[in-house]
Amino acid sequence: MVDPLVMQGRLDRLWTSLEDESLDAVLFVDPANIRYLSGFSGSESLMLVEEGRRTLLVDGRYKEQALREAQNADVIEYGDKVEGIIEILKQKGMGRIGFESPSMTYAQYMKIRKGLPQELEMVPLERSLLFLRARKDKGEVAFLRRAAAIAALALQKTLAAFKSGMTEREAARLLDWNMIQEGGERPAFDTIIASGPNGALPHARPGSKSLAEGELIVIDYGVLLEGYNSDESVTVALGPPSVEARHVYEIVLEAHDRAIEVIRPGVLCRDVDATARGIIEKAGYGSNFVHGTGHGLGMQVHEAPSVSRKSEDRLEEGMVITVEPGIYLPGRFGVRIEDSVLVTADGHEIISCTSKHMMTL
């Protein structure tokens, strides 16, 4: 259970961020935000947040769980979700409510809109909610650290079992199993194990290709624990890699290390990206770094802030971001090196636990 004072702090911050909107309430549909603001961990519900009051709407499948988990919220069972929320909004006689426009679907919006009196205003909220969960409190950081530690233990065990001839899929299964064995709830996302030329696909799915001597293997994986995700990537060599592979690895590692060095409160996220990208560009591989340098990490694997070329986000104490530069050489190989990093009062702390020096198995 989240400390009641911490929970109250989250609600207070919500209302502070919405001060200018003069809202009577906010309607939440995103399960991560609902969990963050109530403790309820079910995957389907609606929550109406007024100042000083939260109303959680669930269907029969989740009622027991909601009564058990939701901290200080009224739990109401609905038959039909949209009808349920319309009825409550009418009963409460509200004038102006906000909603999560990046989570509510167009169809949900239209159904709710049609059921409400015209004078009730529905205000789309995007930017003002984007950073709701961005600054992690101590309890959250503890979960993120523990998830990262479990992940690293699982990786160690898995790497020890890697051998030439094992398929990527077998290797990914083993890593998934070890994450669960070490205490994770489940993998945070579809584990990537991409060897040789497959490493040039940033989001490759592990397949029937076998791990082969002399190839690089990109591993991107994470653990889910109590609603929080870890996210880390390593690139390892199965037997001595080529001179070129070593060279590319060192460039990516340099980009990764230098980008992490600049992390502290007040820094623009795009400057973190520019640091990593500058090193890769200078080495002549700019067009082979085909994604942003990183992203916020927490209850969702990708959340605010964005650590990309055009990001206008600024780092604040308590944010947790990934730093994951990569170089992808289509048809040949790829390298990605990723750590999750906590922004501290005066700098940063890496919370991933695996050394990023080149590892040859």
Next chain:
Amino acid sequence: MVDPLVMQGRLDRLWTSLEDESLDAVLFVDPANIRYLSGFSGSESLMLVEEGRRTLLVDGRYKEQALREAQNADVIEYGDKVEGIIEILKQKGMGRIGFESPSMTYAQYMKIRKGLPQELEMVPLERSLLFLRARKDKGEVAFLRRAAAIAALALQKTLAAFKSGMTEREAARLLDWNMIQEGGERPAFDTIIASGPNGALPHARPGSKSLAEGELIVIDYGVLLEGYNSDESVTVALGPPSVEARHVYEIVLEAHDRAIEVIRPGVLCRDVDATARGIIEKAGYGSNFVHGTGHGLGMQVHEAPSVSRKSEDRLEEGMVITVEPGIYLPGRFGVRIEDSVLVTADGHEIISCTSKHMMTL
């Protein structure tokens, strides 16, 4: 790879279902629909479908994969997703396009809308796309059967290892691991193992409670394979159950069996629900059956048709639905029994592989 004729059939059915809408194109955002209509299995993309032409928009992370997987589609890399699609829609000079209103978020819609010339109409599509994937072709049924068989093998192995004192979480981990070991890609959804009083929570999360002698254990689990999901629930007893537990089990089994018996093309889904519900109500447990009887199953764990009290959907050959009545007695125990069932030309075939007679471990 999907047979090109089958793929063409899917596209033809799409256009037939949209005949009345006079659309120039349909914009897809749902990864399941995009995979169904192109073969591309990445989790983030946009696809514009015109008659005779598909354009798949991906970011740098997915370009290689899209080029490899997408059958007969133009692959375009975008920097910003919304800007990318706006540019293409303008270039093509379209007048009227449809979009998936239950998948597109309100924020996405507004951004695209604002970027387009006013005269370009955007038509929300819900009902007309709901059944796009509902009737499974032979290849799909083969994947669904294989996923179900893998799941059953994993369940057998797992049940053999159940013992008093093992926690629900350990049991769920073991089942997850066995699903992967037997050839599944990953669990289709968060595995439910709920023992004793936890069984009264239809969507319980496996926790630190130990399995105990004499209690019922509800297990709801599935395997993901090549994009297709299995879904099955069993309720087993660890040691001889109480007379009441046996009695409740037999009622749910009767509801399950009779509901399956009525499945054939032309039957209303709500009549399948009514059959199961009628038996449970007659036995005096009507208020303890707190969810619908089932749902369609395929690339998503829950898809059309809906098998619930108010459903107006009608069964057609090739649909695959779950039948999963349950009785939940808060604070005491629960029973749910679920099979996945294929609607055949003249009746049905159960594709789940585990016998539903009461099992005492």
